[in-house]
Amino acid sequence: MATGRSGDKNQLKLYSFWLSSCSHRVRIALNLKGLSYEYIAVDLSKDEQFSPEFSKLNPLGYVPVLVDGDIVLADSLAIIMYLEEKYPQHPLLPQDLQKRGINYQVANIVFSSIQPRQIPLYRRVRLPKYIEKVGPNESLAWAKFHNDKGFTAIEKLLKDHSGRYATGDEVSLADLFLAPQIHAAINRFDVDMTQFPLLSRLNKAYNEIPAFRDTTPEKQPDAPAKAC
Structure with missing residues (x-):
């Protein structure tokens, strides 16, 4: 493991992989x-x-892992909710209960219905055996199918709730899940985003925010030179 940025002992530590x-x-x-x-x-x-x-940090062997002093957390949703509760600046959940529920739904579609079914880029990360036997082209089709299916559902879900961002004019939890998934769909899975006008509009808005632009995979310290 390599350290990309150094800091003091009390600084937050994020165990990450550039393409995750x-x-x-x-x-x-x-x-x-x-x-x-x-x-x-x-x-x-x-x-x-x-x-x-x-493995001492996360026995499941997944990234990310956040270390905050004596607290160690794995799983992106758990980490984000922890950050939301401990560091209330720039809140990520709307006060409106319906919009808050929509945020949870969007996040769930991304992390349970789309992202786990993406192409296995690394060893020991495998698609179902019947997909794996067919070949890499079918693996890409499998990933694109689930991106399309999830994005179609999200477009319908956000139709009456979106503003500048997913559920209004402030960045919220849903946007944190959508931005990386849209980036992956465009850059890794060749998804035709013209069929998703709402998500395409949101993506343009995300690209205008430094906090989003600076976190893209190709800008991370462990990204290979060819990805930059």
Whole structure:
């Protein structure tokens, strides 16, 4: 594992991988809340997530992991909700209960119905066996199918709730989950975004915010040179 940024012992530490959309959404949350952190790279392509050192932080072997003093948290949603409660600046959840519920729904569609079904880029991350046997082209089709299905549902869900951002004119939890997924859909899975006008509009808005732009995979310290 490599450290991308150094800091004092009390600084937040984020164990991350440049291409991980789960890590990406946590980086956005940290930036929006103005929190400095030490970036510790975990190279999934080299199985560093299964090292004894990292297994002590997260036995599941997933990134991201956030360390805040004596508190260690894995899972992007758990981390973001922890940050929301401990660091209330730039709140990520609307006061309106209906809009708050929509945020939870969007986040759930991304992290349970789209993101887990993306192409396995790293060893020991596998698609169902019947997909794996067919070949890489079918694997891409599998990923695109679930992106399209999830995005179609989200477009309908946000139709009557969106403003400048997903559920209004302030960035919220849903945006943190949408931005990395849209970035991956465009740059990794060749999804035709013209069929998703609302999400395309949101993506343009995200690209205007430094807290979003600075957290994209290609700008991370562990990104390969060709990705920059």
